[in-house]
Amino acid sequence: xxxxxxxxxxxxxxxxxxxxxxxxxxxxxxxxxxxxxxxxxxxxxxxxxxxxxxxxxxxxxxxxxxxxxxxxxxxxxxxxxxxxxxxxxxxxxxxxxxxxxxxxxxxxxxxxxxxxxxxxxxxxxxxxxxxxxxxxxxxxxxxxxxxxxxxxxxxxxxxxxxxxxxxxxxxxxxxxxxxxxxxxxxxxxxxxxxxxxxxxxxxxxxxxxxxxxxxxxxxxxxxxxxxxxxxxxxxxxxxxxxxxxxxxxxxxxxxxxxxxxxxxxxxxxxxxxxxxxxxxxxxxxxxxxxxxxxxxxxxxxxxxxxxxxxxxxxxxxxxxxxxxxxxxxxxxxxxxxxxxxxxxxxxxxxxxxxxxxxxxxxxxxxxxxxxxxxxxxxxxxxxxxxxxxxxxxxxxxxxxxxxxxxxxxxxxxxxxxxxxxxxxxxxxxxxxxxxxxxxxxxxxxxxxxxxxxxxxxxxxxxxxxxxxxxxxxxxxxxxxxxxxxxxxxxxxxxxxx
RNA sequence: GGUGCCGUAGCCAAGCGGUUAGGCAAUGGUUUGCAAAACCAUCACACACCGGUUCGAAUCCGGUCGGCACCUCCA
Numbered sequence: 192x193x194x195x196x197x198x199x200x201x202x203x204x205x206x207x208x209x210x211x212x213x214x215x216x217x218x219x220x221x222x223x224x225x226x227x228x229x230x231x232x233x234x235x236x237x238x239x240x241x242x243x244x245x246x247x248x249x250x251x252x253x254x255x256x257x258x259x260x261x262x263x264x265x266x267x268x269x270x271x272x273x274x275x276x277x278x279x280x281x282x283x284x285x286x287x288x289x290x291x292x293x294x295x296x297x298x299x300x301x302x303x304x305x306x307x308x309x310x311x312x313x314x315x316x317x318x319x320x321x322x323x324x325x326x327x328x329x330x331x332x333x334x335x336x337x338x339x340x341x342x343x344x345x346x347x348x349x350x351x352x353x354x355x356x357x358x359x360x361x362x363x364x365x366x367x368x369x370x371x372x373x374x375x376x377x378x379x380x381x382x383x384x385x386x387x388x389x390x391x392x393x394x395x396x397x398x399x400x401x402x403x404x405x406x407x408x409x410x411x412x413x414x415x416x417x418x419x420x421x422x423x424x425x426x427x428x429x430x431x432x433x434x435x436x437x438x439x440x441x442x443x444x445x446x447x448x449x450x451x452x453x454x455x456x457x458x459x460x461x462x463x464x465x466x467x468x469x470x471x472x473x474x475x476x477x478x479x480x481x482x483x484x485x486x487x488x489x490x491x492x493x494x495x496x497x498x499x500x501x502x503x504x505x506x507x508x509x510x511x512x513x514x515x516x517x518x519x520x521x522x523x524x525x526x527x528x529x530x531x532x533x534x535x536x537x538x539x540x541x542x543x544x545x546x547x548x549x550x551x552x553x554x555x556x557x558x559x560x561x562x563x564x565x566x567x568x569x570x571x572x573x574x575x576x577x578x579x580x581x582x583x584x585x586x587x588x589x590x591x592x593x594x595x596x597x598x599x600x601x602x603x604x605x606x607x608x609x610x611x612x613x614x615x616x617x618x619x620x621x622x623x624x625x626x627x628x629x630x631x632x633x634x635x636x637x638x639x640x641x642x643x644x645x646x647x648x649x650x651x652x653x654x655x656x657x658x659x660x661x662x663x664x665x666x667x668x669x670x671x672x673x674x675x676x677x678x679x680x681x682x683x684x685x686x687x688x
Numbered sequence: 689g690g691u692g693c694c695g696u697a698g699c700c701a702a703g704c705g706g707u708u709a710g711g712c713a714a715u716g717g718u719u720u721g722c723a724a725a726a727c728c729a730u731c732a733c734a735c736a737c738c739g740g741u742u743c744g745a746a747u748c749c750g751g752u753c754g755g756c757a758c759c760u761c762c763a
Contacts, residue, residue, distance in 0.1 A: 202692090204704085222763070235763035265761070344691095347758075353690040354759050366760095376760065400760085422763030427691090432760085452763070453693090459755065463762055490711085491701070496694075496756075514700075517712065527725080560702095568702050572710035582726050586719090589726090659721055666723070677724045686724085 194249065194562045196418075197494060199426060199449040200346055204564055207448060209417045215246050215253045218408040218446065220421035220429065221303070223260040224284035225269040228291045229469035230484070231455045231462045234497060235422050237488040238452045238565070240297040241614060242420070245561040248613050256411050257300040258404060259285050261307050262397055267386055277387050278307065291472040294481035296615045304407040306398060310389045312406040313398045316440060317378045317391075325439040329369040331381030331394045337374040340435045346449060347427035376432055378402045401432040408445070409437060419446035423453055423494075424461075453491075456498045470499070470509075478511055478635075480628060482619065483519035489567040489614060490518065523628060523686075526621040528578045531585035532603055533621070534681075535595060539588040544596035551602045553577050554609035561613060570614055577606045589680060632687040636673050643674055647683050650676070 194207040209215045219239045222232055236257075243255050261281035270277040285305075293299075306313075317333055320326035325339040337343050337351060344350050356373040367373060377399035382388035388395040398406075408416065414437070421430065430449060437445040454461040457468040475484055491497045504510045553573060560569035581603045587593045611618045633640055646665050653661040666676050673688045 220763075223761090229763090231763050233763090238763090263761095347691075349691050349759070355689065356759080374760080420763095423693090424758070424762050427758060428760045429762090454757080454763075456756080461757065461762085465761060494693090495701090498700090517700085521711075524725095531726085566702075568711090569709070572702075575710055579727075586726055590719095654721085657721080663722060670723090675724060678720080678722090679725080684725095 194246070195564050196448055196450055197564050198447075199430075199451050200447075202348065205448065207418075209251065210415065210447070213250075213252055215251045215418065216412040216416035217243065217246075217253060217255050217418045217420065218404075218412055218416060219255070219257045219300075219419075220404060220425055221258040221260065222288055223263050223265060224281045224288055225263070225266045226284060226464065227471040227473055228288050229462065229464070229471050230475065230499065231422070231469065232288075233291065233295055233472050233484060234455050234488045235452050236292055236297055237295055237485050237615075238493040239420050239450075241489070241561070241567060242450075242565055243298060244615060245558070245565065245613050248558065248609070249562075254302075254412065255298075255300045256302045256304065256408065258407050259288075259303055259305045260400075260403060261285060261305045262387060263306075263400060281307075287473075291476075294476060295472070295485045296482060296618060298615075302411050304411060306403040306407070309403065309407050309410060310398070312410045313402055314379075314389075314391050316402060316406045316409075316436070319440045320378065320436060323439060325436075326378055327371065328393050331396060332366070332369055332377055333379035333393055333399075334370055334375040335378050335432065335436050335439075337372055337376075337435065340439045342438065343374070343435050344431065346431045346434055349427070376401060376428065378436065401429055402436060404429070405433050405437040405440075405445070408433075409441070414441040414445070415443045416446055418448045418450060420450040420452070423451045424463075426451055452493045453496050456496045459498070462499065470501070470512075474509070475512060475515065479515045479519050480522065480624070482616070482624075483515050483522055485615060486518035486522055486571075487515045489571055489616075490514075492568060493565055519628060522616070523625065525574070525578060525617050526619070526624045528581045528585070529607060529617060530621040530625070532581050532600065532607075535585065535588045535600065539594055540597050540600065541594040542597045544594065544598070546596050546598035546602055547580075550580060550599055550606070553580075553602070553606035557606075557609050557613055567614070574610060574614070574616070577603070577610070581607075629686060636687060638672060638674065638687075643669065643685060647676065647685065651683065 195204045196207050197203070198205045222228060243253050246253050262277065266277050266281050270280040273280065317326060320335065321328065321333065324336070326333055326335050351374050354374060366377065379391060379393055379396050380399055381394055381396045386397070388397055408419070419430065434445050456462060460466060460468065462469045472484065488497070500513055501509050502511045502513060553576065556573045557570050560566045560573060563569070584595045584599055584603060588595045607617060610616050630640065646669060650662045650665040653665070669676060669685070674685050675688055677684050677686065
């Protein structure tokens with residue numbers, strides 16, 4: 192089965208074929224670790240996580256590299272504000288980042304290289320560029336000479352002549368006077384006293400923003416590899432510059448397929464650190480299950496904008512994220528369904544009954560959706576179909592004399608497994624997930640689980656004595672506080688509205 | 689100024705030239721001591737607007753309107 196992905200380089204959907212059959216080498220630009228990850232970061236890394244999971248599920252051996260940029264101007268600035276050493280600050284936020292991604296069930300990359308561990312590679316690459324005449328030193332800095340690379344602009348589809356220099360209003364720090372051309376960018380920056388620095392042929396300094404990715408991806412994946420990914424905002428200048436400095440040095444295409452994910456938007460604007468309109472992953476995890484955040488990312492195609500809403504209280508404080516809460520309810524449904532399937536009694540299973548062929552096709556449909564430029568919303572539509580069919584089976588098993596086909600159950604379980612391996616959904620223990628969500632909601636409403644349970648016991652006694660009036664009174668009383676009772680074959684359970 | 693993206697039924701969201709995408713909400717039904725959950729049905733002859741191409745267009749082309757992004761901080 193062939194995968195198709197949108198290639199930013201050609202701006203078209205392309206059939207994805209790894210250079211080495213059966214093996215895929217992927218590099219995804221990781222974060223600059225000067226703060227906690229926000230939802231935009233989570234979106235990006237969940238998208239590439241689904242991609243990696245899907246490629247692996249398709250039988251490919253994937254080598255997944257995602258860097259950590261642990262030295263940079265913003266890290267230095269934040270560290271000095273906090274009175275912390277830049278490296279300590281970076282280490283702290285690296286750990287937080289890894290923890291956040293783990294909570295949204297992202298598989299760890301095979302390698303997570305750090306800039307500070309690749310200074311020799313970075314310096315060697317800059318020297319190589321200088322030797323080729325593609326870079327020049329100026330007063331302790333080294334710049335890439337854009338005019339020496341005729342292909343400059345091929346990724347972002349723009350011409351150097353068309354660039355509006357200073358459009359973002361960030362020029363004038365003195366760098367432009369050292370540059371031969373305004374589009375030239377720093378490969379190496381001389382350090383100021385007190386800043387972290389490394390020795391180099393140009394004096395003490397630190398790497399520019401783009402060179403580290405070129406050095407690290409080529410170090411770990413070779414001078415040419417299959418797929419390079421990142422956020423849409425990295426297309427220009429970051430990835431354009433990566434291409435320029437890598438290809439100017441090697442003469443080979445850096446990556447064949449360039450994939451970019453869209454932004455999370457707030458009030459139709461991009462969520463970003465600079466606009467200050469972001470929510471950290473941690474803030475969200477306090478209100479919803481991390482897996483619901485993951486599900487939320489899957490609800491929209493990865494290249495389209497994903498718009499985030501939230502509710503506010505009287506003091507203007509954030510009280511919730513309705514869309515993500517909705518995703519949590521979908522996961523509630525998913526886990527309840529899984530639990531229902533798991534609890535079908537052996538006596539209710541008919542080993543010889545036939546299986547609807549549609550049930551067996553579910554994993555293939557899931558896979559086909561992802562083959563098509565990682566169409567996650569369609570994968571969720573397949574998921575909805577699975578859950579409906581699974582509940583149908585569970586309903587059948589709970590009917591008088593009802594029996595379900597062993598083959599159907601096997602097919603449903605296989606589909607659940609595919610859901611976990613391809614989308615990373617439903618990997619938790621159903622009971623644990625459902626109990627956790629319920630407890631958190633009860634806490635948010637200020638309800639005591641023990642009191643609820645006590646009332647359920649009282650109601651059970653009332654019902655046993657056929658005192659339905661009292662039973663209904665308890666139901667109504669709990670309902671007023673937001674607790675809904677559900678009488679099932681195995682006793683009464685409850686949930687929060 | 690340059691380069692792109694988006695506008696789909698009450699809300700969210702697929703779609704890439706011809707067959708019911710899907711979800712949420714709402715309403716009706718099956719089920720239940722009463723409920724909920726679950727399932728079924730309806731809402732759905734929707735595709736910003738105006739032209740054009742085509743046997744056929746949400747989908748292709750041209751234009752208009754509205755919104756957004758990038759043009760050296762960004763996932």
